[in-house]
Amino acid sequence: MWGNNDDYSDNGEPVKLYVPTQGPPRKNSTAPIESHIGGVAFSELGPAPTCQHCDDNMKLLVQLYRIENQMERFLTVYGCPQSACFSKLKFENGFSYGNGVMSCRMLVRPIREKPKPSAPAAPVKSSWYSDDGDDMDNDWGADTGSDNDVADLESKIAAMEANLEDGAMPKKEAAAAKTPKGTVPTAKVSPDSFPCYMLNQQVEPPAPRQQIEEDDVGMGASDDKIRNMLARYMAEEEDEDILAALSGTAGGGGGAGGEADERLSEEDRILLGFQDRLRRAPRQVVRYAPGGIPMWSIPTEAPTVPSSPDGNPRSFECQLLPPLLLTLNVDKFSGAEQSESGINGMLSDGMNWGSVAVFTRANPTSEVETEEVLLIQKSVDEMSEMQGQPKMDLEPAIAVVEDMDDDDEFTPDA
Structure with a gap:
């Protein structure tokens, strides 16, 4: 099991990170064997869930595909980016279960063989280059000695010329594009979906060693x-x-020896630890550590995760990280004008969370898509409101510079 500050599990397994590929987003979603963020889910999965507030389909945030114990495992997380819907999330002690605005689904099934391309049909041998009946003196093959073929050919040519003169030559319809056999069809990304990026998996880099003098x-x-x-x-x-x-018992002298050490608060310690782990791979969007402990950015006690329908407890599998919101540009899909101007407006509208932990059941039913549990932690910039303090005003202030000289004020030319 991974702890908050552990680099390896009890079995010596490192944490795995999913990082989006660099470059522009793809226009088409991927084959099922590829994990990706944005786009649309694999076509054989169920339809996207519906937001309980706006009745629109949620957008795919991430699809993870893994093979474990000869079974295919699909894990999808959806969310509604509408600011009016996301603002209705109910946070208790800094956490929410989604409240119909975010959803997670899982499908486990036996590995299915990919269709193999069929062997191409053997070409039909033409008599034009056949050697049958070749008498070595005739370069064009056997001589049938029949004048009927020549007459038929002349009549067909005459008919074609007549059709061309009358403008009645039939036009050949454009052949529809065919998907090559043996390839998995790709679904076209809807204009309403997030941009699609492929995911590369990598091991979390170790903590840098500090050089101590x-x-x-x-x-x-x-x-x-x-x-x-x-x-x-x-x-x-x-x-x-x-x-x-x-x-701290020395008398007189205004030294600071008697003062208590200035240490970081628990909130600052947790936040700095969270930032340090993100700094190891700044572009990471998914942190995969099954059976581990979620990495939180706010020191609040997480609520109890509901058990699966069979009574067994769910376990942590992975978590979505804030760089995912920036990569998918979720603010573009908030569907409403900013309620505030400037940087405050950037922080107050649209989908915004600090982390989303995914908890899955241990024994899922094969070939049945199940609903799993999301634990959403409030964003760090909303922490002051959660603690009952007014939200920090981040609007730029006007800097006033004192005139330190006695010269006349600068007057621009008329």
Whole structure:
């Protein structure tokens, strides 16, 4: 099992990340063996779920395809980007289950063989280049000695010339494009769907090693290590003034030794840890760590995830990360004008979340598409509102520069 700060599971398995391919989005969705974000889901999956607030079809956020234990596994996550719908999500302690605005589905089935292209038909041998009856003196093959063929050919040529003169020559209809056998059909992306990007899977890069100078030993260690080092130093130190300064009991002198150490709050620690993991691969959109622990950006206790219909608990499988919203440009599909201007408007409209964790059942029914559980965490920029504080005003302020000289003010030319 992965912890919040673990790079490997108990079995030594690293966390897997899904990163979109670079380049413009594709016009067509992909074959089922490819994982992607945006576009449309595999055609053999059920139709897209409907938003319970606007009755429109939700848009595909991500489709993951994996093969496990000789079974195909499709996992799809949908969401409605309408600002009016997403604003109706009910968050309790910073979390929501989707409330009909986001949905997750899973389909597990035996691996199906791909159709193989049929062998091309053997070409019919023409008599024009046949060697049958060749007498070595006739380069055009056997001589039938019949004048009927020549007469028939002349009559057909005359009929064609007559049709050309009368303008009655039939036009050949354009042949419809045929899908080559053995290829999986692709579904055309709807103009209403998010742009489609293929996903590449990679192992999460390890944490960078910090270069610690001899003078900075202990600066990057934990608080417990620092306290232990300080305790050993104080046990060996004999100077009473130094001991008094370190313990905060020195009189007079306006030193800061008596003040409590300024440490990061729990909120800042969690957020910085979340940002550090994202910084290892800034373009990651899906974090895949089945059986692990979701990586949250806000220090709030997650609610209990509902069990599956068979009574077995669901387990964490993967989570969607904020770079997904930027890659798919979800604000373009919010369907409403910004309620605020400037940067505040960018943060207040459309689909916005801090992370979306996916919990799936352990024993899904084969070849039956099931509804799974999403746990949506509120966005970090909404954290102040969640804590009962007014939302930070991010509008640009007007900078006032004091005139420090006695010269006359600059007057532009008339």
